Amino acid sequence: MTTDKDHIIKSYDTELTRLTGEIVRMGELSVKQLEAAIDVVERRDERAAQRVVDNDDTIDRMEQDVSHDVVRLLALRAPMAGDLRNVFAALRIAADIERIGDYAANVAKRAIPLSMVAPVRPAAGLEHLATLAATGVRDVLAAYQDRDAERAHAVWQNDTVLDEAYTGYFRQLLTYMMEDPRNITPCTHLLFMAKNIERIGDHATNIAENVWFQVTGEPLQAPRRKLDETASADFSGLPVKPDRP
Structure with a gap:
């Protein structure tokens, strides 16, 4: 006789x-x-940067394969409750x-x-930003693989x-641009790159929320502190180099 934790069709576990x-x-x-x-x-x-850009197609194809597998599981297994999560x-x-x-x-x-x-x-x-983001993604992937809700919650908090x-990096780049107009072009590129990395961290927290719900069946209710202050911070105190005569 099967228990609530057993699957009638054991191949579901394998899939x-x-x-x-x-x-x-x-x-x-x-x-x-x-x-x-x-x-x-x-x-x-x-040239190496272009290769990184081109390699993104591989991830896109993998995501499509996962979508197809999910549809097939839904159609063939009709999962319920925890299995559906x-x-x-x-x-x-x-x-x-x-x-x-x-x-x-985009960074590449x-x-x-x-x-x-x-x-x-x-x-x-x-x-430094990339290291923080990469660590968060790897940690949340491990939480997903191990069905570890607490580890997922730690990633969610550490964002x-x-x-x-x-x-801090945003402030630094603005300072460089204000000090010398020649820095504006490279620092603008760096600003966009840094924002892309910060968004990677946001997606790691999205994964953490899904792992938490997957394991516990409950959404993360506590508000997460968001400390990206670049949209509202006052940068008037930053040094400005006087105009050249």
Whole structure:
């Protein structure tokens, strides 16, 4: 006799495990894309940057495969309750990972024009932001694979660290642009790249929310502190270099 935790059709477990593994591989690829994008920024290698951009197609295809697998599971297994949460979580998490891949590709796209102008010192600051984002994505992927709600919740909470780092980097770039107009073009590229990385962190928190709901059956109700202050911060106190005569 089966219990509530048993599946009448045991092959469902095998299919779900395979689906989870595919999503985790997809997520790891998206993180490697981000790391590769940061590497080409540091090396100022526009050809390598274009390869990173082109590789985003692989993540897109994987997301489509996951969507097809989810539809097939829904049609053939008609999952209920916790099983249904598992299937829908897979669909939503795959969509977030696809967006993470897009943002990594956007960083690589910006690396191409950035490599054509004189280097600026703040470019090195992108690596710290990317490290925070990559750590969050890897941690939440592990939480998803292990069905670990508490680890997912920790990722959800720790996104404030990336938000604070992004706000500080934003201020730094504005300072450089105000000090010398020649810095405006490269720093504008860096601003967009940093925002893409910050958005990767947001998608990691989306995944964390889905893992929490998948495991507990309850949504995360507590409001998450959002410390990206770039839209409302007062930057009037930043130094401004006087106009040249």
